[in-house]
Amino acid sequence: MKIELTEAQENWQNEFSAFVDNEMVPLADLNDSEERIHPDMLRKMAEAGYLGSMLPKKYGGMELDNVTLGILNEEAGRGCSSARSLLTVHGMVSLAILRWGTEQQRSDWLPKLATGSALAAFGLTEPNAGSDAKSIETTAELDGDEYVLNGRKKWITIAQIADLFLIFAKCDGQPAAFLVERERLGVTVLPMSGLLGARGSMIAEVVLSDCRIPQENLLGKLGMGLTHIALPCLDYGRYTIACGCVGLAQACLEASVEYGSTRVQFGRPLRDNQLIQKMIAEMAVQVKAARMLCYKVGYLRDSGDPDSIMETWTAKYFASTMLTKITNDAVQIHGANGCHSGYPVERYFRDAKINEIIEGTSQMHEMLIAEQQFVTNRRAGRTMAQTANS
Amino acid sequence: MEEMKVKIKKFLSRFFRKHELGDDEDIFALGFVNSLFAMQLVMFLEKEFALTIDSRDMDLDNFRTINRMVSLIQEKAAVDQQSSQVSGG
Numbered sequence: 381m382k383i384e385l386t387e388a389q390e391n392w393q394n395e396f397s398a399f400v401d402n403e404m405v406p407l408a409d410l411n412d413s414e415e416r417i418h419p420d421m422l423r424k425m426a427e428a429g430y431l432g433s434m435l436p437k438k439y440g441g442m443e444l445d446n447v448t449l450g451i452l453n454e455e456a457g458r459g460c461s462s463a464r465s466l467l468t469v470h471g472m473v474s475l476a477i478l479r480w481g482t483e484q485q486r487s488d489w490l491p492k493l494a495t496g497s498a499l500a501a502f503g504l505t506e507p508n509a510g511s512d513a514k515s516i517e518t519t520a521e522l523d524g525d526e527y528v529l530n531g532r533k534k535w536i537t538i539a540q541i542a543d544l545f546l547i548f549a550k551c552d553g554q555p556a557a558f559l560v561e562r563e564r565l566g567v568t569v570l571p572m573s574g575l576l577g578a579r580g581s582m583i584a585e586v587v588l589s590d591c592r593i594p595q596e597n598l599l600g601k602l603g604m605g606l607t608h609i610a611l612p613c614l615d616y617g618r619y620t621i622a623c624g625c626v627g628l629a630q631a632c633l634e635a636s637v638e639y640g641s642t643r644v645q646f647g648r649p650l651r652d653n654q655l656i657q658k659m660i661a662e663m664a665v666q667v668k669a670a671r672m673l674c675y676k677v678g679y680l681r682d683s684g685d686p687d688s689i690m691e692t693w694t695a696k697y698f699a700s701t702m703l704t705k706i707t708n709d710a711v712q713i714h715g716a717n718g719c720h721s722g723y724p725v726e727r728y729f730r731d732a733k734i735n736e737i738i739e740g741t742s743q744m745h746e747m748l749i750a751e752q753q754f755v756t757n758r759r760a761g762r763t764m765a766q767t768a769n770s
Numbered sequence: 771m772e773e774m775k776v777k778i779k780k781f782l783s784r785f786f787r788k789h790e791l792g793d794d795e796d797i798f799a800l801g802f803v804n805s806l807f808a809m810q811l812v813m814f815l816e817k818e819f820a821l822t823i824d825s826r827d828m829d830l831d832n833f834r835t836i837n838r839m840v841s842l843i844q845e846k847a848a849v850d851q852q853s854s855q856v857s858g859g
């Protein structure tokens with residue numbers, strides 16, 4: 381066992397870190413207050429190749445390994461949660477096309493998605509279907525050689541600027557995934573504002589009214605939409621969110637150490653106070669633990685190990701819940717300043733909560749992780765009982 | 771082929787309480803098949819047998835029994851061999 385980054389991964393880490401410091405951190409507050417991703421930031425991310433970070437070189441992507449992808453998302457999460465969300469959903473759709481697309485679908489979309497000349501959004505959630513994704517109400521009906529889509533998607537990240545939507549719908553009761561171009565007749569994008577955190581996510585409702593798409597826009601087969609398309613997308617999304625949480629927690633830790641060293645009360649810097657030290661110690665330990673879980677997932681993903689899926693649930697659960705606590709403590713350490721937009725921890729606090737909702741709420745994680753424990757334990761228990769009997 | 775079956779059985783034994791799965795036993799009829807399992811199964815087959823499952827293979831029947839999975843693996847290996855011969859020649 382060897383737990384260390386390779387030289388190449390360290391070089392990438394340095395590059396990403398410098399990019400985030402120079403191009404993302406300075407605009408992150410503006411993204412939050414204007415509720416958009418600043419076009420300059422988006423352009424620079426595209427120029428750096430990050431929108432194709434998860435795609436093979438064959439299609440113009442960076443072909444990063446999963447550990448390095450994790451580091452990119454960690455760094456992006458440290459700088460701007462909204463931009464990290466963009467990377468996440470754009471990557472989810474890109475990977476779905478790579479995995480299940482026809483050669484035509486791949487060559488039509490992947491080169492554009494890799495350079496960012498087209499952006500993609502992931503349309504699963506609906507007003508009446510959130511955690512219970514199986515209950516989606518959007519329908520697709522085959523009419524001649526076209527599918528006709530009807531329904532309403534809600535909370536769709538970057539839908540305000542996306543060129544392509546991966547829309548999940550039921551066709552004859554079977555879940556399926558469709559590539560829907562923004563300019564299709566019958567697609568209406570209704571921007572939403574007023575988010576608690578990740579306010580620059582440019583979310584929108586996407587309404588489909590008798591939207592006709594060619595039959596060739598079906599991705600994969602009818603019936604595999606949820607299990608084999610949405611779930612692997614969400615698996616990737618969950619991994620990048622877990623990594624983004626580590627980055628945001630790191631930003632909290634750094635801000636808290638800085639503030640604790642400079643703010644003087646009772647004639648001494650806050651850092652001399654053991655109650656403050658405890659909060660810093662907990663932050664440091666939690667960030668390290670979460671980062672380790674993420675590295676492990678990256679490693680398992682790179683080796684194609686089926687255990688990566690459960691480990692991703694674990695990492696995202698741990699990283700997003702520890703982040704909620706860390707941002708809370710970071711605000712506490714900053715006192716009134718922590719409650720005001722003059723300091724970034726105020727934004728971190730709001731951004732953090734979103735991570736406990738997206739790509740499966742904390743409760744969904746708890747249910748699945750517990751269920752899995754019962755399944756594996758049941759087996760272990762049976763084996764133990766057999767050994768005892770023999 | 772026996773080796774393949776042993777590997778598949780070992781993987782499946784993590785999910786199925788029944789001690790020994792028969793080669794022709796319908797795993798979907800046993801009750802414990804959720805979407806997580808379905809995803810894991812595809813990943814396992816791809817990794818263990820170095821193949822890529824594409825949408826054309828995504829027929830439930832291909833994964834229904836151990837014997838069906840073995841057939842799928844063998845078919846895919848044969849296709850791979852053919853295409854490498856074509857590109858080689």
Ligand SMILES: Cc1cc2nc3c(=O)[nH]c(=O)nc-3n(C[C@H](O)[C@H](O)[C@H](O)COP(=O)(O)OP(=O)(O)OC[C@H]3O[C@@H](n4cnc5c(N)ncnc54)[C@H](O)[C@@H]3O)c2cc1C
Nearest residue numbers: 502503504505510511512535536537737738739741743744
């Ligand atoms: C900023 C943001 C961006 C998003 N981006 C996208 C996107 O790009 N694409 C997309 O498709 N969706 C997106 N979503 C939607 C997101 O995936 C859903 O909000 C999420 O799946 C939860 O669904 P819900 O909000 O309907 O909550 P509900 O499912 O209604 O849940 C409400 C509460 O009840 C709990 N709960 C539900 N069922 C159970 C149960 N059985 N047991 C215990 N507790 C339960 C939940 O944990 C939660 O606390 C986004 C959401 C946000 C906030």
